[in-house]
Amino acid sequence: MDPISSPDPRLSPPSSPQSSASPSPASSPSTYARSIGSSPVLPGVDPDQYDGPSSTARQVLPTCAPTPLKYGCEDHWSWNKNDKSHEVRLYGPKQRIAHFHPNWSNGTAGVRGTRILNGGRFYWEINVSQRIFGTSMMFGIGTKKARLHVDAFVNMLGEEESSWGLSHKGLLWHGGKHRQYVKCFRENIATTIGLYFDGVSGTLSYYKDNLCLGVAFSGLNDVTEPLYPVVCSTAAKTEMSLGVLKRDFVNLQDRCRATILKQLTHEEQIDQLCLPIRIKQFISEGLENFQEDVALSVNNQMSHW
Template identity: 60%
Template sequence: MVQCHSELAALMLQGCEDYWAWSRKEKSHEVKLVGKRRETAHFHPKWSNGTAGVRGTRCLNYGTHYWEIRVSQRLFGTSMMFGVGTKDACLHMDSFVNMIGENDQSWGISHKGIAWHNGKGRNFTKPFRENESTTLGVLFDWQKGTLSYFKDGESLGVAFTGLNLVNQELYPIVCSTAAKTEMTLCRRRRMYHSLQDRCRAAIVAKLKEERHVDALPIPNRMRCFLKETMA
């Protein structure tokens, strides 16, 4: 757990802000995205009769990424989950299940403290207190192949290893079986890939919105390069 804290501290000091969001297209029909930058996922707006998920827009491969998810006070139900998955990971099921980790295409933990992958669960941490808001941090390190978690600033440790051996793109993913629950993206950071990436991050930090990039007198290829890191 000390190692997880040191890795996160290094990322906070040496990395940059990231601006990805929840995907408009890659989500369950039971997920409504809220906010100008699609940072809040609202699950089962009326009632729940299954499990709904949504994927993040950030590809995690070959980098180190950290993101925080603020979970609303309505924390309850069969399973609310947080993790990563491939493009083949399921985003909707008409039953109440632990959907992230239900097969070999995703890895995640539930609010009940169980770590799931390939249909198998194991005790990972204490169950979250229900009906009490919390902030969950997720640290993905491609080089080490690890997926670690933090809860309200405290390290829960490494939940999964070997993710650098996955030969498909991985993305953040969350899901919920509970009606009228919300998960909001808060802090998002990543390590730089190169000097070029560092320069891009400095520019994007000043612009943040795609319309500002479009207004720059630069070649289209450079515009596309800048937009790659934006939601």
């Protein structure tokens, strides 16, 4: 079974942070040297209570937005029931809750999201249950090449070039290499992890309980294969549920439709609008997610109880 009290010694950061932070420049196209970063501790936050970047990871690199996609709109995606480990059970509204290793754990299990990220701007939050322990619980992104199950306790996200991830040990992983990014998460205390993917600038940033941790990976706009949200866990009976889902607007038409939909509660109201039929049809296509928004809001409220 996955050890609970003692961390895997293989996960310990190298004794010389400088050496681990200086990989060979030959890496490509997602060069590790330019793919991992962090931001300083936020001003006004007690360093002893802050789970942000560790002293070995603080660098002068781009910081993430304090409120990602503040003027964006609700996004609509879930965990993929056809793209997961057999050790992952999905349930809840739109199957947005992932339960790992329901009986006991003898390996690492993961699940991919249905959202393709490339080229857009997306923000999503993962509400992690208080069962935070074990070898590795990870949050990140990956292509279809990233595996979702292995009969061993490993850091599966970032084990090779097709995925990027943050573990609950505070380590960033990509290309089989890691470095300290934040302090270890407090065990057995529920937390919310936010991920902001900017496909225009090619960066992935993390948030923890509404605190910006800084840009973690860059150069992601060079990835040509489809990228998806991915989570994985080695710990038995752990749970990760999707909370806030936001995206940037595609165009002005998309933004106008979202503004109209905020004022509607059911589809019959669309017929009362003084608009051309084709525009009404376009608005109606967006309203089909109305019940999904309601279920998502309830799910978000329950996750904070």
